[in-house]
Amino acid sequence: LTPDIKDGVEISLKSYTPTLEEREAYENTSKLDLSVVILGHVDAGKSTLCGRLLEALHSLDARTHHKNARESKAAGKASFAYAWALDSLPEERARGVTIDVARTRVRLDESEDRWIQISDAPGHRDFVPSAIAGASSADVALLVIDGAIGAFEKGFSENGQTKEHAMMAKALGISKMIVVVNKLDSCAYDKSRYEEVKSRVFDFLTNGNIGYDEKDVAVVPVSALEGSNIVSSNQFVQECAPWYAGNESLLDILKSSKASSKGQPAPLRMPVLEILTASGNASSHALGSCAFTGKIESGSISVRDKVFISPANVVATVKRIEKGLNQPVQFASVGAVVDVGLTGVESSSLQSGSVICHHSYPLRAAKVIEVDIKTSDSLKRPILPGAKVVVHAHSAETEATVLELLSILDETTGEEVKRKPLFLPKGKYGKIVLSFQQSLCVEAYALSKTLGGVLLRSEGEAIAQGTIAKIKR
Numbered sequence: 001l002t003p004d005i006k007d008g009v010e011i012s013l014k015s016y017t018p019t020l021e022e023r024e025a026y027e028n029t030s031k032l033d034l035s036v037v038i039l040g041h042v043d044a045g046k047s048t049l050c051g052r053l054l055e056a057l058h059s060l061d062a063r064t065h066h067k068n069a070r071e072s073k074a075a076g077k078a079s080f081a082y083a084w085a086l087d088s089l090p091e092e093r094a095r096g097v098t099i100d101v102a103r104t105r106v107r108l109d110e111s112e113d114r115w116i117q118i119s120d121a122p123g124h125r126d127f128v129p130s131a132i133a134g135a136s137s138a139d140v141a142l143l144v145i146d147g148a149i150g151a152f153e154k155g156f157s158e159n160g161q162t163k164e165h166a167m168m169a170k171a172l173g174i175s176k177m178i179v180v181v182n183k184l185d186s187c188a189y190d191k192s193r194y195e196e197v198k199s200r201v202f203d204f205l206t207n208g209n210i211g212y213d214e215k216d217v218a219v220v221p222v223s224a225l226e227g228s229n230i231v232s233s234n235q236f237v238q239e240c241a242p243w244y245a246g247n248e249s250l251l252d253i254l255k256s257s258k259a260s261s262k263g264q265p266a267p268l269r270m271p272v273l274e275i276l277t278a279s280g281n282a283s284s285h286a287l288g289s290c291a292f293t294g295k296i297e298s299g300s301i302s303v304r305d306k307v308f309i310s311p312a313n314v315v316a317t318v319k320r321i322e323k324g325l326n327q328p329v330q331f332a333s334v335g336a337v338v339d340v341g342l343t344g345v346e347s348s349s350l351q352s353g354s355v356i357c358h359h360s361y362p363l364r365a366a367k368v369i370e371v372d373i374k375t376s377d378s379l380k381r382p383i384l385p386g387a388k389v390v391v392h393a394h395s396a397e398t399e400a401t402v403l404e405l406l407s408i409l410d411e412t413t414g415e416e417v418k419r420k421p422l423f424l425p426k427g428k429y430g431k432i433v434l435s436f437q438q439s440l441c442v443e444a445y446a447l448s449k450t451l452g453g454v455l456l457r458s459e460g461e462a463i464a465q466g467t468i469a470k471i472k473r
């Protein structure tokens, strides 16, 4: 394996000179668009919360809501009126679950033209891969917890999705976590219940288990159904919870959230989240036949730019860029989620997990990586050399083989405590080598927290989270 970084910087990237606009974008992180994913166990209230947020951001108009309320009542599911704001597939409505990842973009701040993209991820175990794709572009995760007696305990058990979602969020480089303790109406906004749920989830996220910094985790009590503490914390204190001293509503916390610190200006890296087809979900035909939605993780993109598509290894030209709701723009930079139309390539050169790069600073796909991992606390069987796993990195996914177990590391010092172990048990730090079945567009973690974070899954469960130390192309 060849280390392709020195002092945290890839050697070839050292010569990159950012443009003036790029420099400005990196200096104004607080003004960047925000990408949010809603995670949590099935039935925790994710879709309902999402509907409330859209309403709060003036994106759910009264007419649509009344229509949803009418139809959900007719279908015998009156409590789903808000959840239907995003769940649009008939199958989802029939079952009352969110299957595919629903994405929507709304203005977070009129005055600054800040946009927020909200993805509502499915909570069912079978649907976790699409939750991963939904989470891969997020700066902030809303981890929705059902605070009702019994329901919290279920969602938070080993079989619940809450813990796996938290692990996934950390593995995919989501820097900030907002824990939304929902359904507090069901326990009469009981303070001690809120405090109990809050401290258990907070401890799990910050102590060893998941590894979030305390400053990156916020906790907020709400009732999505009643709309309490979504917009106004004053009203929440007056009407429901006189004990609430947090004086911030969910919307206040979101508005003050910044996109993750983007580090140094770097060349364009834009993972493809979704391919847009003219007949299906293309927001506008003006994008042409080769179009996608992507998140700019670093650098910027302008109309007429030449870009390099990895792993197809072809060059294309940017025809059109659309921000927000089909607004054409000439330029978009770090943090933005945009729709892009390309010319000069076949649409088959693009797939979810491709990365669009600066044409002079391309990213070559990796075949073998060395990863620092932390195995899950609920790992059923230890990880052995030769094990087959599924690796998720940003919106890409491939099967992989554990080629070698290099070492077990000490949890606090990171020093090697055992060389070439025979297996890696649960809850341990270690260094392993993975070989991909299909090459994957990833980068060393030191260069990119989003392109350098991986989640390992096996038999439908997350088994480890990891950061890429070295890459062999």
Ligand code: GDP
Residues within 6 Å of the ligand: 040, 041, 042, 043, 044, 045, 046, 047, 048, 049, 079, 080, 083, 096, 097, 098, 123, 182, 183, 184, 185, 186, 222, 223, 224, 225, 226
């Ligand atoms: P999801 O599966 O996480 O998307 O959950 P949904 O938003 O579909 O909600 C599941 C059920 O919980 C529905 O019946 C909702 O009406 C109900 N629900 C959601 N939020 C609340 C809340 O704050 N309080 C109560 N009591 N029920 C809620």
